[in-house]
Amino acid sequence: MRQLLSVAEVAERLRVSQSLVYKMIERRQIPAxxxxxxxxxxxxxLEETLRSPGWADLPNTPFHSEPLMNGHKDYELLDIEQRKVMLAYFSSFVRKLPISYITFVYRRSQFEDPARLMERMGRDISSAMIEHLGFFQSFDDVKVYYDNGQDIVKQALDRSVGxxxxxxVVRRRKTSMTDYRLEQVADYLCTIELALVKYEAKENGETYNKFFGGIGSFKRNWxxxxxxxxI
Structure with missing residues (x-):
């Protein structure tokens, strides 16, 4: 016999408040x-219900962390609780994916000019790829997606991968955030890594606290x- 979940356990899984879970149960958005x-x-x-964003009357909007967390663009008509559920839903989706990632964090103020920053990026990307060369060589094709967001990043990637x-084996594809789920996953993971940097520097904590519940909860869960x- 399967063990049933309490409201507190469901709230922890979804990373939302218990009061919101009760509301969703009342609305029959979560079977209880x-x-x-x-x-x-x-x-x-619960897992079957979570397979589609329609379970919580949420729009099928491509994930984009900055407007989601700040209520801009496609998310401006959603309240904070709906946006928190969307973030939790996407987090659950990422957890099930067979993916690996690595991130690099830079502050422009630490570099004299963009050329030095691009040089450092290229060096770090090359070192990481060499360190995990067997992983990259296990694929017949290596696709590099870019959205023309920051040209300096694109150039560093092109030079390093080349x-x-x-x-x-390298294929380059220009795309946008809405075209591929994998690019949205990359945006989510970068948001989590950036949140850690911001928390530790005590920057922009109010927005992150609304979604992650403070640095302790953020580290334990997200x-x-x-x-x-x-990787």
Missing amino acids: IRIGRCVQVDPRA KVLSKG LKQARSKR
Whole structure:
């Protein structure tokens, strides 16, 4: 017999408040079993419900962290609780993916000019690829996606990948955030890594606290889950 989940356990899985879980149960957005005053949730039924963003009456909007967290663009008509659920939903989606990642963090103020920054980026990317060369060589094709967001990043990627891997296996594709889920996943992971930098520097904590619940909760839940995917 499967063990049922309490409201607190469901809230922890979804990374939202218990009061929001109760509201979603009342709206029948989450299937629940009532035993007297006790409310519990079947974990298998919960997983089946979470497979589509439609489970919580959420729009099928491509994930983009900055406007989601600040309520801009496609998210401006959603309240904070809906946006928190969307972030939790996407986090659950990322957790199930067979992916690996690595990130690099830079502050422009630490470099004299963009050329020095690009040189450092290129060196770090090349070193990481050489360190994990067997991983990259295990694929017939290595696709480099870029969205023309920051030209300096594109150039550093092009030069580094071209140096480490043979030209025949590398395919470059121009795309946008809405075209591929994998690019949205990269945006999510970069958001988590950037949040750690901001928390530790005590910058922009109010926005992050609304979604992650403070640095302790962030590290225990969001960061731990993301870091499990690192190469």
